[in-house]
Amino acid sequence: MGSEEEVKVIGSCVSPFAVRTMIAFNIKCVEYKLIEENIFNKSALLLKSNPIYKKIPVLIHGQRPICESLVILQYIDEVWASGPPILPSDPYGRAIARFWAAYIDDKFFAAQYAILKAGGEEGQKAAAVEEATQILVLLEDAFTKCSKGRKFFGGDRIGYVDIALGSFLAWIRVIQKMCGVSLLDECKTPMLFQWAQHFCADAAVQDVLPETDELLEFAQLFVANLGKPTG
Amino acid sequence: MADKVVLLDDYVSMFGMRARVALAEKGVEYEYREESLQAGKSPLLLQMNPVHKQVPVLIHNGNPISESLIIVEYIDEVWKDKCPDLLPAHPYQRAHARFWADFVDRKVYDAGRRLSGTKVEEQESGKKDFIAALKLLEGELGDNPYFGGENFGFLDVALIPFYTWFPAFETCGNFSTEEHCPKLISWARRCMERESVSKSLADPKKVYDFVLFLKKKYGGQ
Numbered sequence: 001m002g003s004e005e006e007v008k009v010i011g012s013c014v015s016p017f018a019v020r021t022m023i024a025f026n027i028k029c030v031e032y033k034l035i036e037e038n039i040f041n042k043s044a045l046l047l048k049s050n051p052i053y054k055k056i057p058v059l060i061h062g063q064r065p066i067c068e069s070l071v072i073l074q075y076i077d078e079v080w081a082s083g084p085p086i087l088p089s090d091p092y093g094r095a096i097a098r099f100w101a102a103y104i105d106d107k108f109f110a111a112q113y114a115i116l117k118a119g120g121e122e123g124q125k126a127a128a129v130e131e132a133t134q135i136l137v138l139l140e141d142a143f144t145k146c147s148k149g150r151k152f153f154g155g156d157r158i159g160y161v162d163i164a165l166g167s168f169l170a171w172i173r174v175i176q177k178m179c180g181v182s183l184l185d186e187c188k189t190p191m192l193f194q195w196a197q198h199f200c201a202d203a204a205v206q207d208v209l210p211e212t213d214e215l216l217e218f219a220q221l222f223v224a225n226l227g228k229p230t231g
Numbered sequence: 232m233a234d235k236v237v238l239l240d241d242y243v244s245m246f247g248m249r250a251r252v253a254l255a256e257k258g259v260e261y262e263y264r265e266e267s268l269q270a271g272k273s274p275l276l277l278q279m280n281p282v283h284k285q286v287p288v289l290i291h292n293g294n295p296i297s298e299s300l301i302i303v304e305y306i307d308e309v310w311k312d313k314c315p316d317l318l319p320a321h322p323y324q325r326a327h328a329r330f331w332a333d334f335v336d337r338k339v340y341d342a343g344r345r346l347s348g349t350k351v352e353e354q355e356s357g358k359k360d361f362i363a364a365l366k367l368l369e370g371e372l373g374d375n376p377y378f379g380g381e382n383f384g385f386l387d388v389a390l391i392p393f394y395t396w397f398p399a400f401e402t403c404g405n406f407s408t409e410e411h412c413p414k415l416i417s418w419a420r421r422c423m424e425r426e427s428v429s430k431s432l433a434d435p436k437k438v439y440d441f442v443l444f445l446k447k448k449y450g451g452q
Contacts, residue, residue, distance in 0.1 A: 052334065052367070066326045068333060078322040091308040095296045102298060103282065138282065 005062035007032040010046050012039070013210045014218045016109075016167040017069040018057035023163050024076045026204035028083035040225065070101055073160060087160050100142050100153070101164035108135050108168065115175055116223050129181045133188060139165065140189040147191075151198045158202055166199040170209045174219045177212060236261035237290040239276050241268060243433050243441045245340070246299035247287040248392030253303045253317060255427035256383070257310040269444070300332050303388055317385045331371060331378070332389035338364040339393060347403040347442050349449050358404040362411050369415040376421060387422060394419040395432045399439040 007025070009032050011018025025032050037046055037056050049058045049065040059066040059075065066075050077086040087094050111132035118124035146153040146161060153161035172183050186193040199205055210218075238254065238261050240247035254261055266276050266286050279288045279295035289296045289305065296305050307317040318325050342364055345357025368390065372378055378386035397408050397419075409416040422428045 061323075064323050066323070066330075068330055071326050071329045071333070074329065075322050075326040078325065091305050092291075092294055092296070094308065095301050095305045098301045098304070099296075099298055102301070 008035055008060040009033070009057055010035045010037050010043075010049060010060065011057035012037050013170075013208060014215060014222075015039070015056050016171055017055075019167040019170075019208055020069045020163050021057045021059060021072050021076070022208045023158070023167065023204050024073050024086060026208065027086060027158060028076060028080040030076075030080055030083070040221075070098075070105065070164070073163060077160075084157060085159075086154075086163065088154070096146065097153075097160040100139070100146070100161045104139070104161070104164045104168075108132065108139075108165070111135055112168065112171060112175060115179055115181065116219075117226055119223070125179060125181070129179075129183065132183055133185070136184065136189050136192060140192050143191050143195060147195075152195065158199065158204060162195075162199060166196070166205065167209075169196055169200060170212065170215050171219070173212045174215045178216060178219055178223075234259075235290075235292050237264060238262070239264050239266050239273075239279065239286050239288040239290070241266055241286045243395075243438050244286055245392035245396060248395070248432055249299040249388050250287045250289055250302045250306070251431035252388050252391065252428055253306040255431050256315065256317065256388070256425075257306060257313040259306070259310055259313070268441075300329075300336070300389060303385065307385070315382055315384075317379075317388060319379065319384060328378070328385040331368070331386050334364070335368070335386075335389050335393070339368070339390070343393065343396060343400050347400055347446075349446055354404065358406060361400065361404070362406070362408075365408065365412045365415055369412045372414060372418055377418070383422065383425060387418075391419060391422045391428055392432060394422070395435045395438050396442075398435040399442040402439065403442065 007030060009018065009021050009025075011021060011034060013019060013022075022032075022034070035043075035045065037043060039056065042054060046056065046058065047054055049060060050056075050067045053067065055067075057067075057069055057072060059072045061075075061079070066072050073086060087097055111128060114128035115125060115132060118128050142161075143153055147155065150156050152158050153165070158166070169184075175181065176183055184193055184196055200209060236254070236259055238247070238250055240250065240263060242265060251263075264273075264275075266273055272284055276286065276288065277284055279290055280286075280297045283297060285297070287297075287299055287302060289302045291305075291309070296302050303317060318328060338360065342357050342361035345353040346361050348354070348357070368378075375381070377383045378390070401407060423432070
């Protein structure tokens with residue numbers, strides 16, 4: 001069908017959404033060319049490939065652009081179906097995985113953003129951290145049900161929900177360091193705390209999540225630019 | 232063993248209508264249970280969707296599935312032997328359908344909510360964004376009979392319920408969708424000729440009554 005066509009990803013390791021795409025390709029052992037994008041100075045290629053949202057990641061397979069990280073994950077799973085699966089094979093398992101990934105994008109991303117936006121406003125920051133913590137507590141419960149005693153949401157191997165949440169781990173560490181808060185807490189969410197260690201140690205993830213100090217530098221620039229249009 | 236299918240829904244919900252249309256397209260028999268905003272949330276809804284506490288929820292042999300687009304994909308996968316396929320076969324076309332269905336949720340729904348809501352400062356931008364979003368969708372439709380091409384599909388299911396809300400939005404915003412997006416209105420009328428759609432969609436008059444009820448309940452003009 002086209003699994004042998006050229007594969008390019010417009011993205012950057014600083015974007016958890018782009019990281020999802022890279023992890024998925026690593027799981028499938030598919031080579032891709034990373035076209036590094038500077039989100040503060042968007043390229044003509046990005047604007048042409050994703051005119052609706054003008055955001056990374058964009059997967060360009062052959063000549064075809066595919067946008068939105070969760071749409072991309074499902075596309076990768078379907079095109080390279082002979083590789084290890086990302087979504088479960090049964091419809092109910094797939095619906096549950098899609099539900100939690102959508103929840104993570106809807107709630108957790110917004111909660112992290114709120115912590116960054118709160119800046120020095122202690123009251124606002126505390127409220128945003130509490131919100132994020134409650135979301136993680138709910139995800140801890142989801143993890144217990146999905147993993148059924150195994151290492152990942154996807155079971156013995158990393159799956160769709162692992163990628164959706166795990167892609168945020170570098171940012172979680174950075175927010176903890178930058179804002180002096182605890183998000184992924186060993187006492188409050190012990191299963192997720194352990195899951196995070198397994199996730200980061202996985203071969204498909206190791207070279208993709210940025211180091212904390214490397215991302216910290218970008219995060220400071222990102223926070224300084226919050227509220228300003230990025231083109 | 233016979234399937235037991237229950238749909239927890241609200242008659243005027245465009246998200247609920249998506250599930251109804253998908254079930255009707257596949258010819259699946261189900262028990263409909265109304266959960267109207269006015270009546271409050273039933274213990275069954277709170278048990279089946281504890282995270283969002285919202286309709287629609289599809290309960291298939293006791294297993295709950297929430298979020299309307301996820302429900303539609305589930306229906307398509309479970310009853311895959313029943314024509315038609317809602318999602319196309321080719322992964323790129325599937326990605327295209329999912330992208331635009333998500334766009335409907337993010338842009339069309341949000342703009343519609345703002346233009347018909349109680350915050351005056353949001354109404355004008357809501358109207359502008361609503362028309363802009365529909366124009367983009369009309370561009371995607373092109374000269375095809377449906378968003379699925381020759382066949383009624385996933386993106387058609389995702390968008391058609393909003394058609395019953397157009398009269399309410401048009402009255403609130405004082406504009407005509409047909410004037411801005413004539414091809415989209417032709418598409419909607421074509422969809423309404425399908426029994427699965429016409430029998431599943433709410434009466435626009437009841438939708439408008441609901442919008443008025445919300446405005447009264449939540450204050451504003």
